[in-house]
Amino acid sequence: MWKEMLEWHSCQYQKVVEEKCLDVITMNENLKDTHLEVAMKLKLELQNWILSFSSWIEAQRGYVKALNGWLHRCLLYEPEEIAADGVSSFSSSECGVPPVFVILNQWSEVMDRLSEKEAAEAMHGFWKSINQVLEHHNPTLQQRIIADKEMERKLKDLEKRSKRCKIE
Numbered sequence: 001m002w003k004e005m006l007e008w009h010s011c012q013y014q015k016v017v018e019e020k021c022l023d024v025i026t027m028n029e030n031l032k033d034t035h036l037e038v039a040m041k042l043k044l045e046l047q048n049w050i051l052s053f054s055s056w057i058e059a060q061r062g063y064v065k066a067l068n069g070w071l072h073r074c075l076l077y078e079p080e081e082i083a084a085d086g087v088s089s090f091s092s093s094e095c096g097v098p099p100v101f102v103i104l105n106q107w108s109e110v111m112d113r114l115s116e117k118e119a120a121e122a123m124h125g126f127w128k129s130i131n132q133v134l135e136h137h138n139p140t141l142q143q144r145i146i147a148d149k150e151m152e153r154k155l156k157d158l159e160k161r162s163k164r165c166k167i168e
Helices: 002-028 033-074 099-113 117-136 138-147 149-164
Strands: none
Touching (some): 033 099
């Protein structure tokens, strides 16, 4: 398990390093039509991903909260003391419940404290980087659009889809 986790984190680190190099490369070179088209598609997919991520986290919170509430209704146990942080002590040894009750209660508490803000901000920052690259190459893109009707059609299609899931 740890070996796989190390490999995964190494892969993530490599992608971050490559992305940082991408800023320098893309600002200094003329991009081909295919590169610009891929960048526009990536921007659109990132918009969808950011919206989906936030919705998914909220759905997980609701799911865990509903499960935890349902399990609490099955218990005849009321915690005697509540800690200063508002979290009640709840262990299987003191109330004689199966471990699933304790695990779900802890999961619910963690989900309440969890903030997806940093991850969403990082995704949004990546979206802004791609947007900057596209804006930097916008004059070139406009010239190519005038010359290429197929590219104009693709760009209009991407803009329509982009308006459906607008970030800013």
